[in-house]
Amino acid sequence: MxxxxxxxxxxxxxxxxxxxxxxxxxxxxxxxxxxxxxxxxxxxxxxxxxxxxxxxxxxxxxxxxxxxxxxxxxxTRYRVAGSRRLAPPRVPAGSEARVHLRMDNVSRLPTGLLMLQDRVPYVLGPRPRFVLDRVEAGGRREVSYRVRSDLRGRYPLGPLQLRLNDPFGMCELTRAFSAHDTLTVVPRVEPLPAVRLTGEAAGYGDGRHRSLALAGEDDVIPRGYRHGDDLRRVHWRSTARYGELMVRREEQPQRAHCTVLLDTRYTAYQGSGPGSAFEWAVAGAASAAVHLLERGYAVRLLTDTGSSVPGPDGGGGFTGSTHDSAETAGLMLDTLAVVDHSDGGGLSRAYDVLRGGTEGLLVAFLGDLDEEQAAMAGRMRHRTTAAVAFVLDSAAWSRGMPAAGPHPLEERLRRLREPGWTALPVAPGDSLAHLWRQADAQVATRADAGPVIGGMTGSWA
Missing domain, CATH: 1.10.287 (Helix Hairpins)
Known part of the structure; x- marks a missing residue:
């Protein structure tokens, strides 16, 4: 509270x-x-x-x-305490949150008729007003109201205002409390199917990497036997050498890395509002990041400006252990709640971040690409083991219908597919879950036809 x-x-x-x-x-x-x-x-x-x-x-x-x-x-002098509680403090776009208000009379005198009002942004709905009857000394009153927004963002709630009127309505005084709260409206996350992607190495599936203390059966560094250890892990050569029961160390799975790239250039998208192409891309990036975190990936959210979440503190901006996945997902959603268009400087800054090391899986949500930006995106593929791009058809989104006849989008997709991208066009009304399956099918088809350049066999689940 x-x-x-x-x-x-x-x-x-x-x-x-x-x-x-x-x-x-x-x-x-x-x-x-x-x-x-x-x-x-x-x-x-x-x-x-x-x-x-x-x-x-x-x-x-x-x-x-x-x-x-x-x-x-x-x-008229008395003291009251006001508080506000959000349930929940973070909601997806289009969902409702309930705000609970509580007024406590901490004075020794009962109050008269009070009018309680909370200040909320216009986008969340009308300003809530409540009339409170006489509150006895030491008593309390609790009221609540609902807020809803189709637009993501952070919205301040408060300050809470209290109005006092005389019985004849001749005089009205208003006092405001100082505390504020913030409601965070995050992009809507779409559940994605668990599919397998040929081309990604490492993970928590059948194709995961395992790292031992040292390579080789004979070079394993053992440790002393502990109660409850599996006897199948007993290292007999070390047991004979040290004269006590020794077991192999547990194999440690190496987390797969994934970068979710969001193109925020102002010139790459047409239209605005909840149903615009840019909002689809933001929601898609949120869905992909949360899905991959749930599958055990170490995920980094990267924009065309070169900024990454959770940040460059460690591991190149990737998450650490699996225990912080929920916290990282919340941090990414909070960032995507307020992400806005960039100055349109291009994808070069994101490319500089990606070429700093060998990446794992790269999932990109791209807007309209010219020849230069398509070539820049193509070079990103060489630093990844697998790359999937969802390219929004700006012409179709601006008209609200698929474009007829030849369109430059097909040329951009071809330029992405040549270096090894799995590139899919996105039209209005397309479901990311359906495109997710299509991407898996296309990668599997390419793997059956021949080896993927720079790729390895793994899981995307």
Whole structure:
């Protein structure tokens, strides 16, 4: 639960603030209160001009009523605490989150009628307002509302505002708590099928690499037998040498590496909004990264700007052990929630990152490519054991229908396939799960036809 803070009632908070609090109370006169005050002053002036004492009494009553209400609201002093809780704090685009608000009366006096209001961005829906009945001393009130956004991003919630009115509606004062919360709307993740990809080495499947302490059966460094060790791992030669039972060390699986490349160039995409090509690419990158993390891969998210997630802290930006996969997935989704178009400088900076070492699997989500960028993407293939590209057909996305006749996209796909990419076009309405299977089928067909240059046999599952 996130604390919203504790504060004085809207009427005031201390003797040192009497003058400012009184001015704030007078400024809080509603339209009704100002109308009564103006009518009272006008009636008083008319009574003096016309010499009508009865009209003077009416004028004084009309002017005094809003001033009395101001004094009552100003002298109302109690302390309340407000808090906000998001469930959950991270939601996929198009899904709802519930915001729970709680108000605690921490003073010794009961409150009057309160109106609670929370500030939310327009994209999340209308501003929620609640009317709270009298809250007893030490009591609490809990309310909740729902928010939903089709656009990914980070949206601030708060501050929480509390309004105090007098019974006649003459004066209204508002106080705001200082605490804010943030709702993160991440791209929608599509479940992907577990398929096998010829061309990737290492992993947690049948084609995984295994590393021993030293290569060779005779060069294995053994250790002493421990209770519960499998007797089939007993190393008899070392047992005879040391005079005690020795077993081989456990083989350690080597995690497969995968880079998910997202093209964010402004010039590579047409249109905007939840159904645009760029949003499809962002959601596709999120789906691929989460899927591969779940399959035991060490995944790095890379953009055309050269920035990577989880970052260059270790392992070239790849994740570490399998225990941090969930945390890494959350970090990648948080990054993709706010990713925006780049300046369109090209793919050269991403290529510089990739050529720094031998990569594993490369999954790229590319926008519109010119000849130079297609050639740059083709050179990326030489640093990978397998490469799959989903190239968005900008012309089809801009029209909302597949393009008819010859299209430059086919030439770009050919230029990617020549160095060994598995390149598939993406049209509006295409499912990434379906394209995922198509990519596996194409790679398997190429493997049956002949060896893949620079590739090895492994698993993509």
């Amino acid at each position: 996130t604390a919203g803070g504790t504060g004085a009632a809207p009427g005031g908070s201390g003797d040192g603030e009497d003058s400012s609090g009184l001015r704030a109370a007078l400024a809080g006169l509603t339209t009704r209160g100002r109308s009564f005050l103006a009518a009272g002053v006008a009636a008083t002036v008319c009574s003096y001009v016309l010499g009508q004492e009865d009209l003077l009494r009416v004028g004084l009553l009309l002017a005094a009523l809003p001033l009395v209400c101001v004094a009552v609201v100003y002298r």
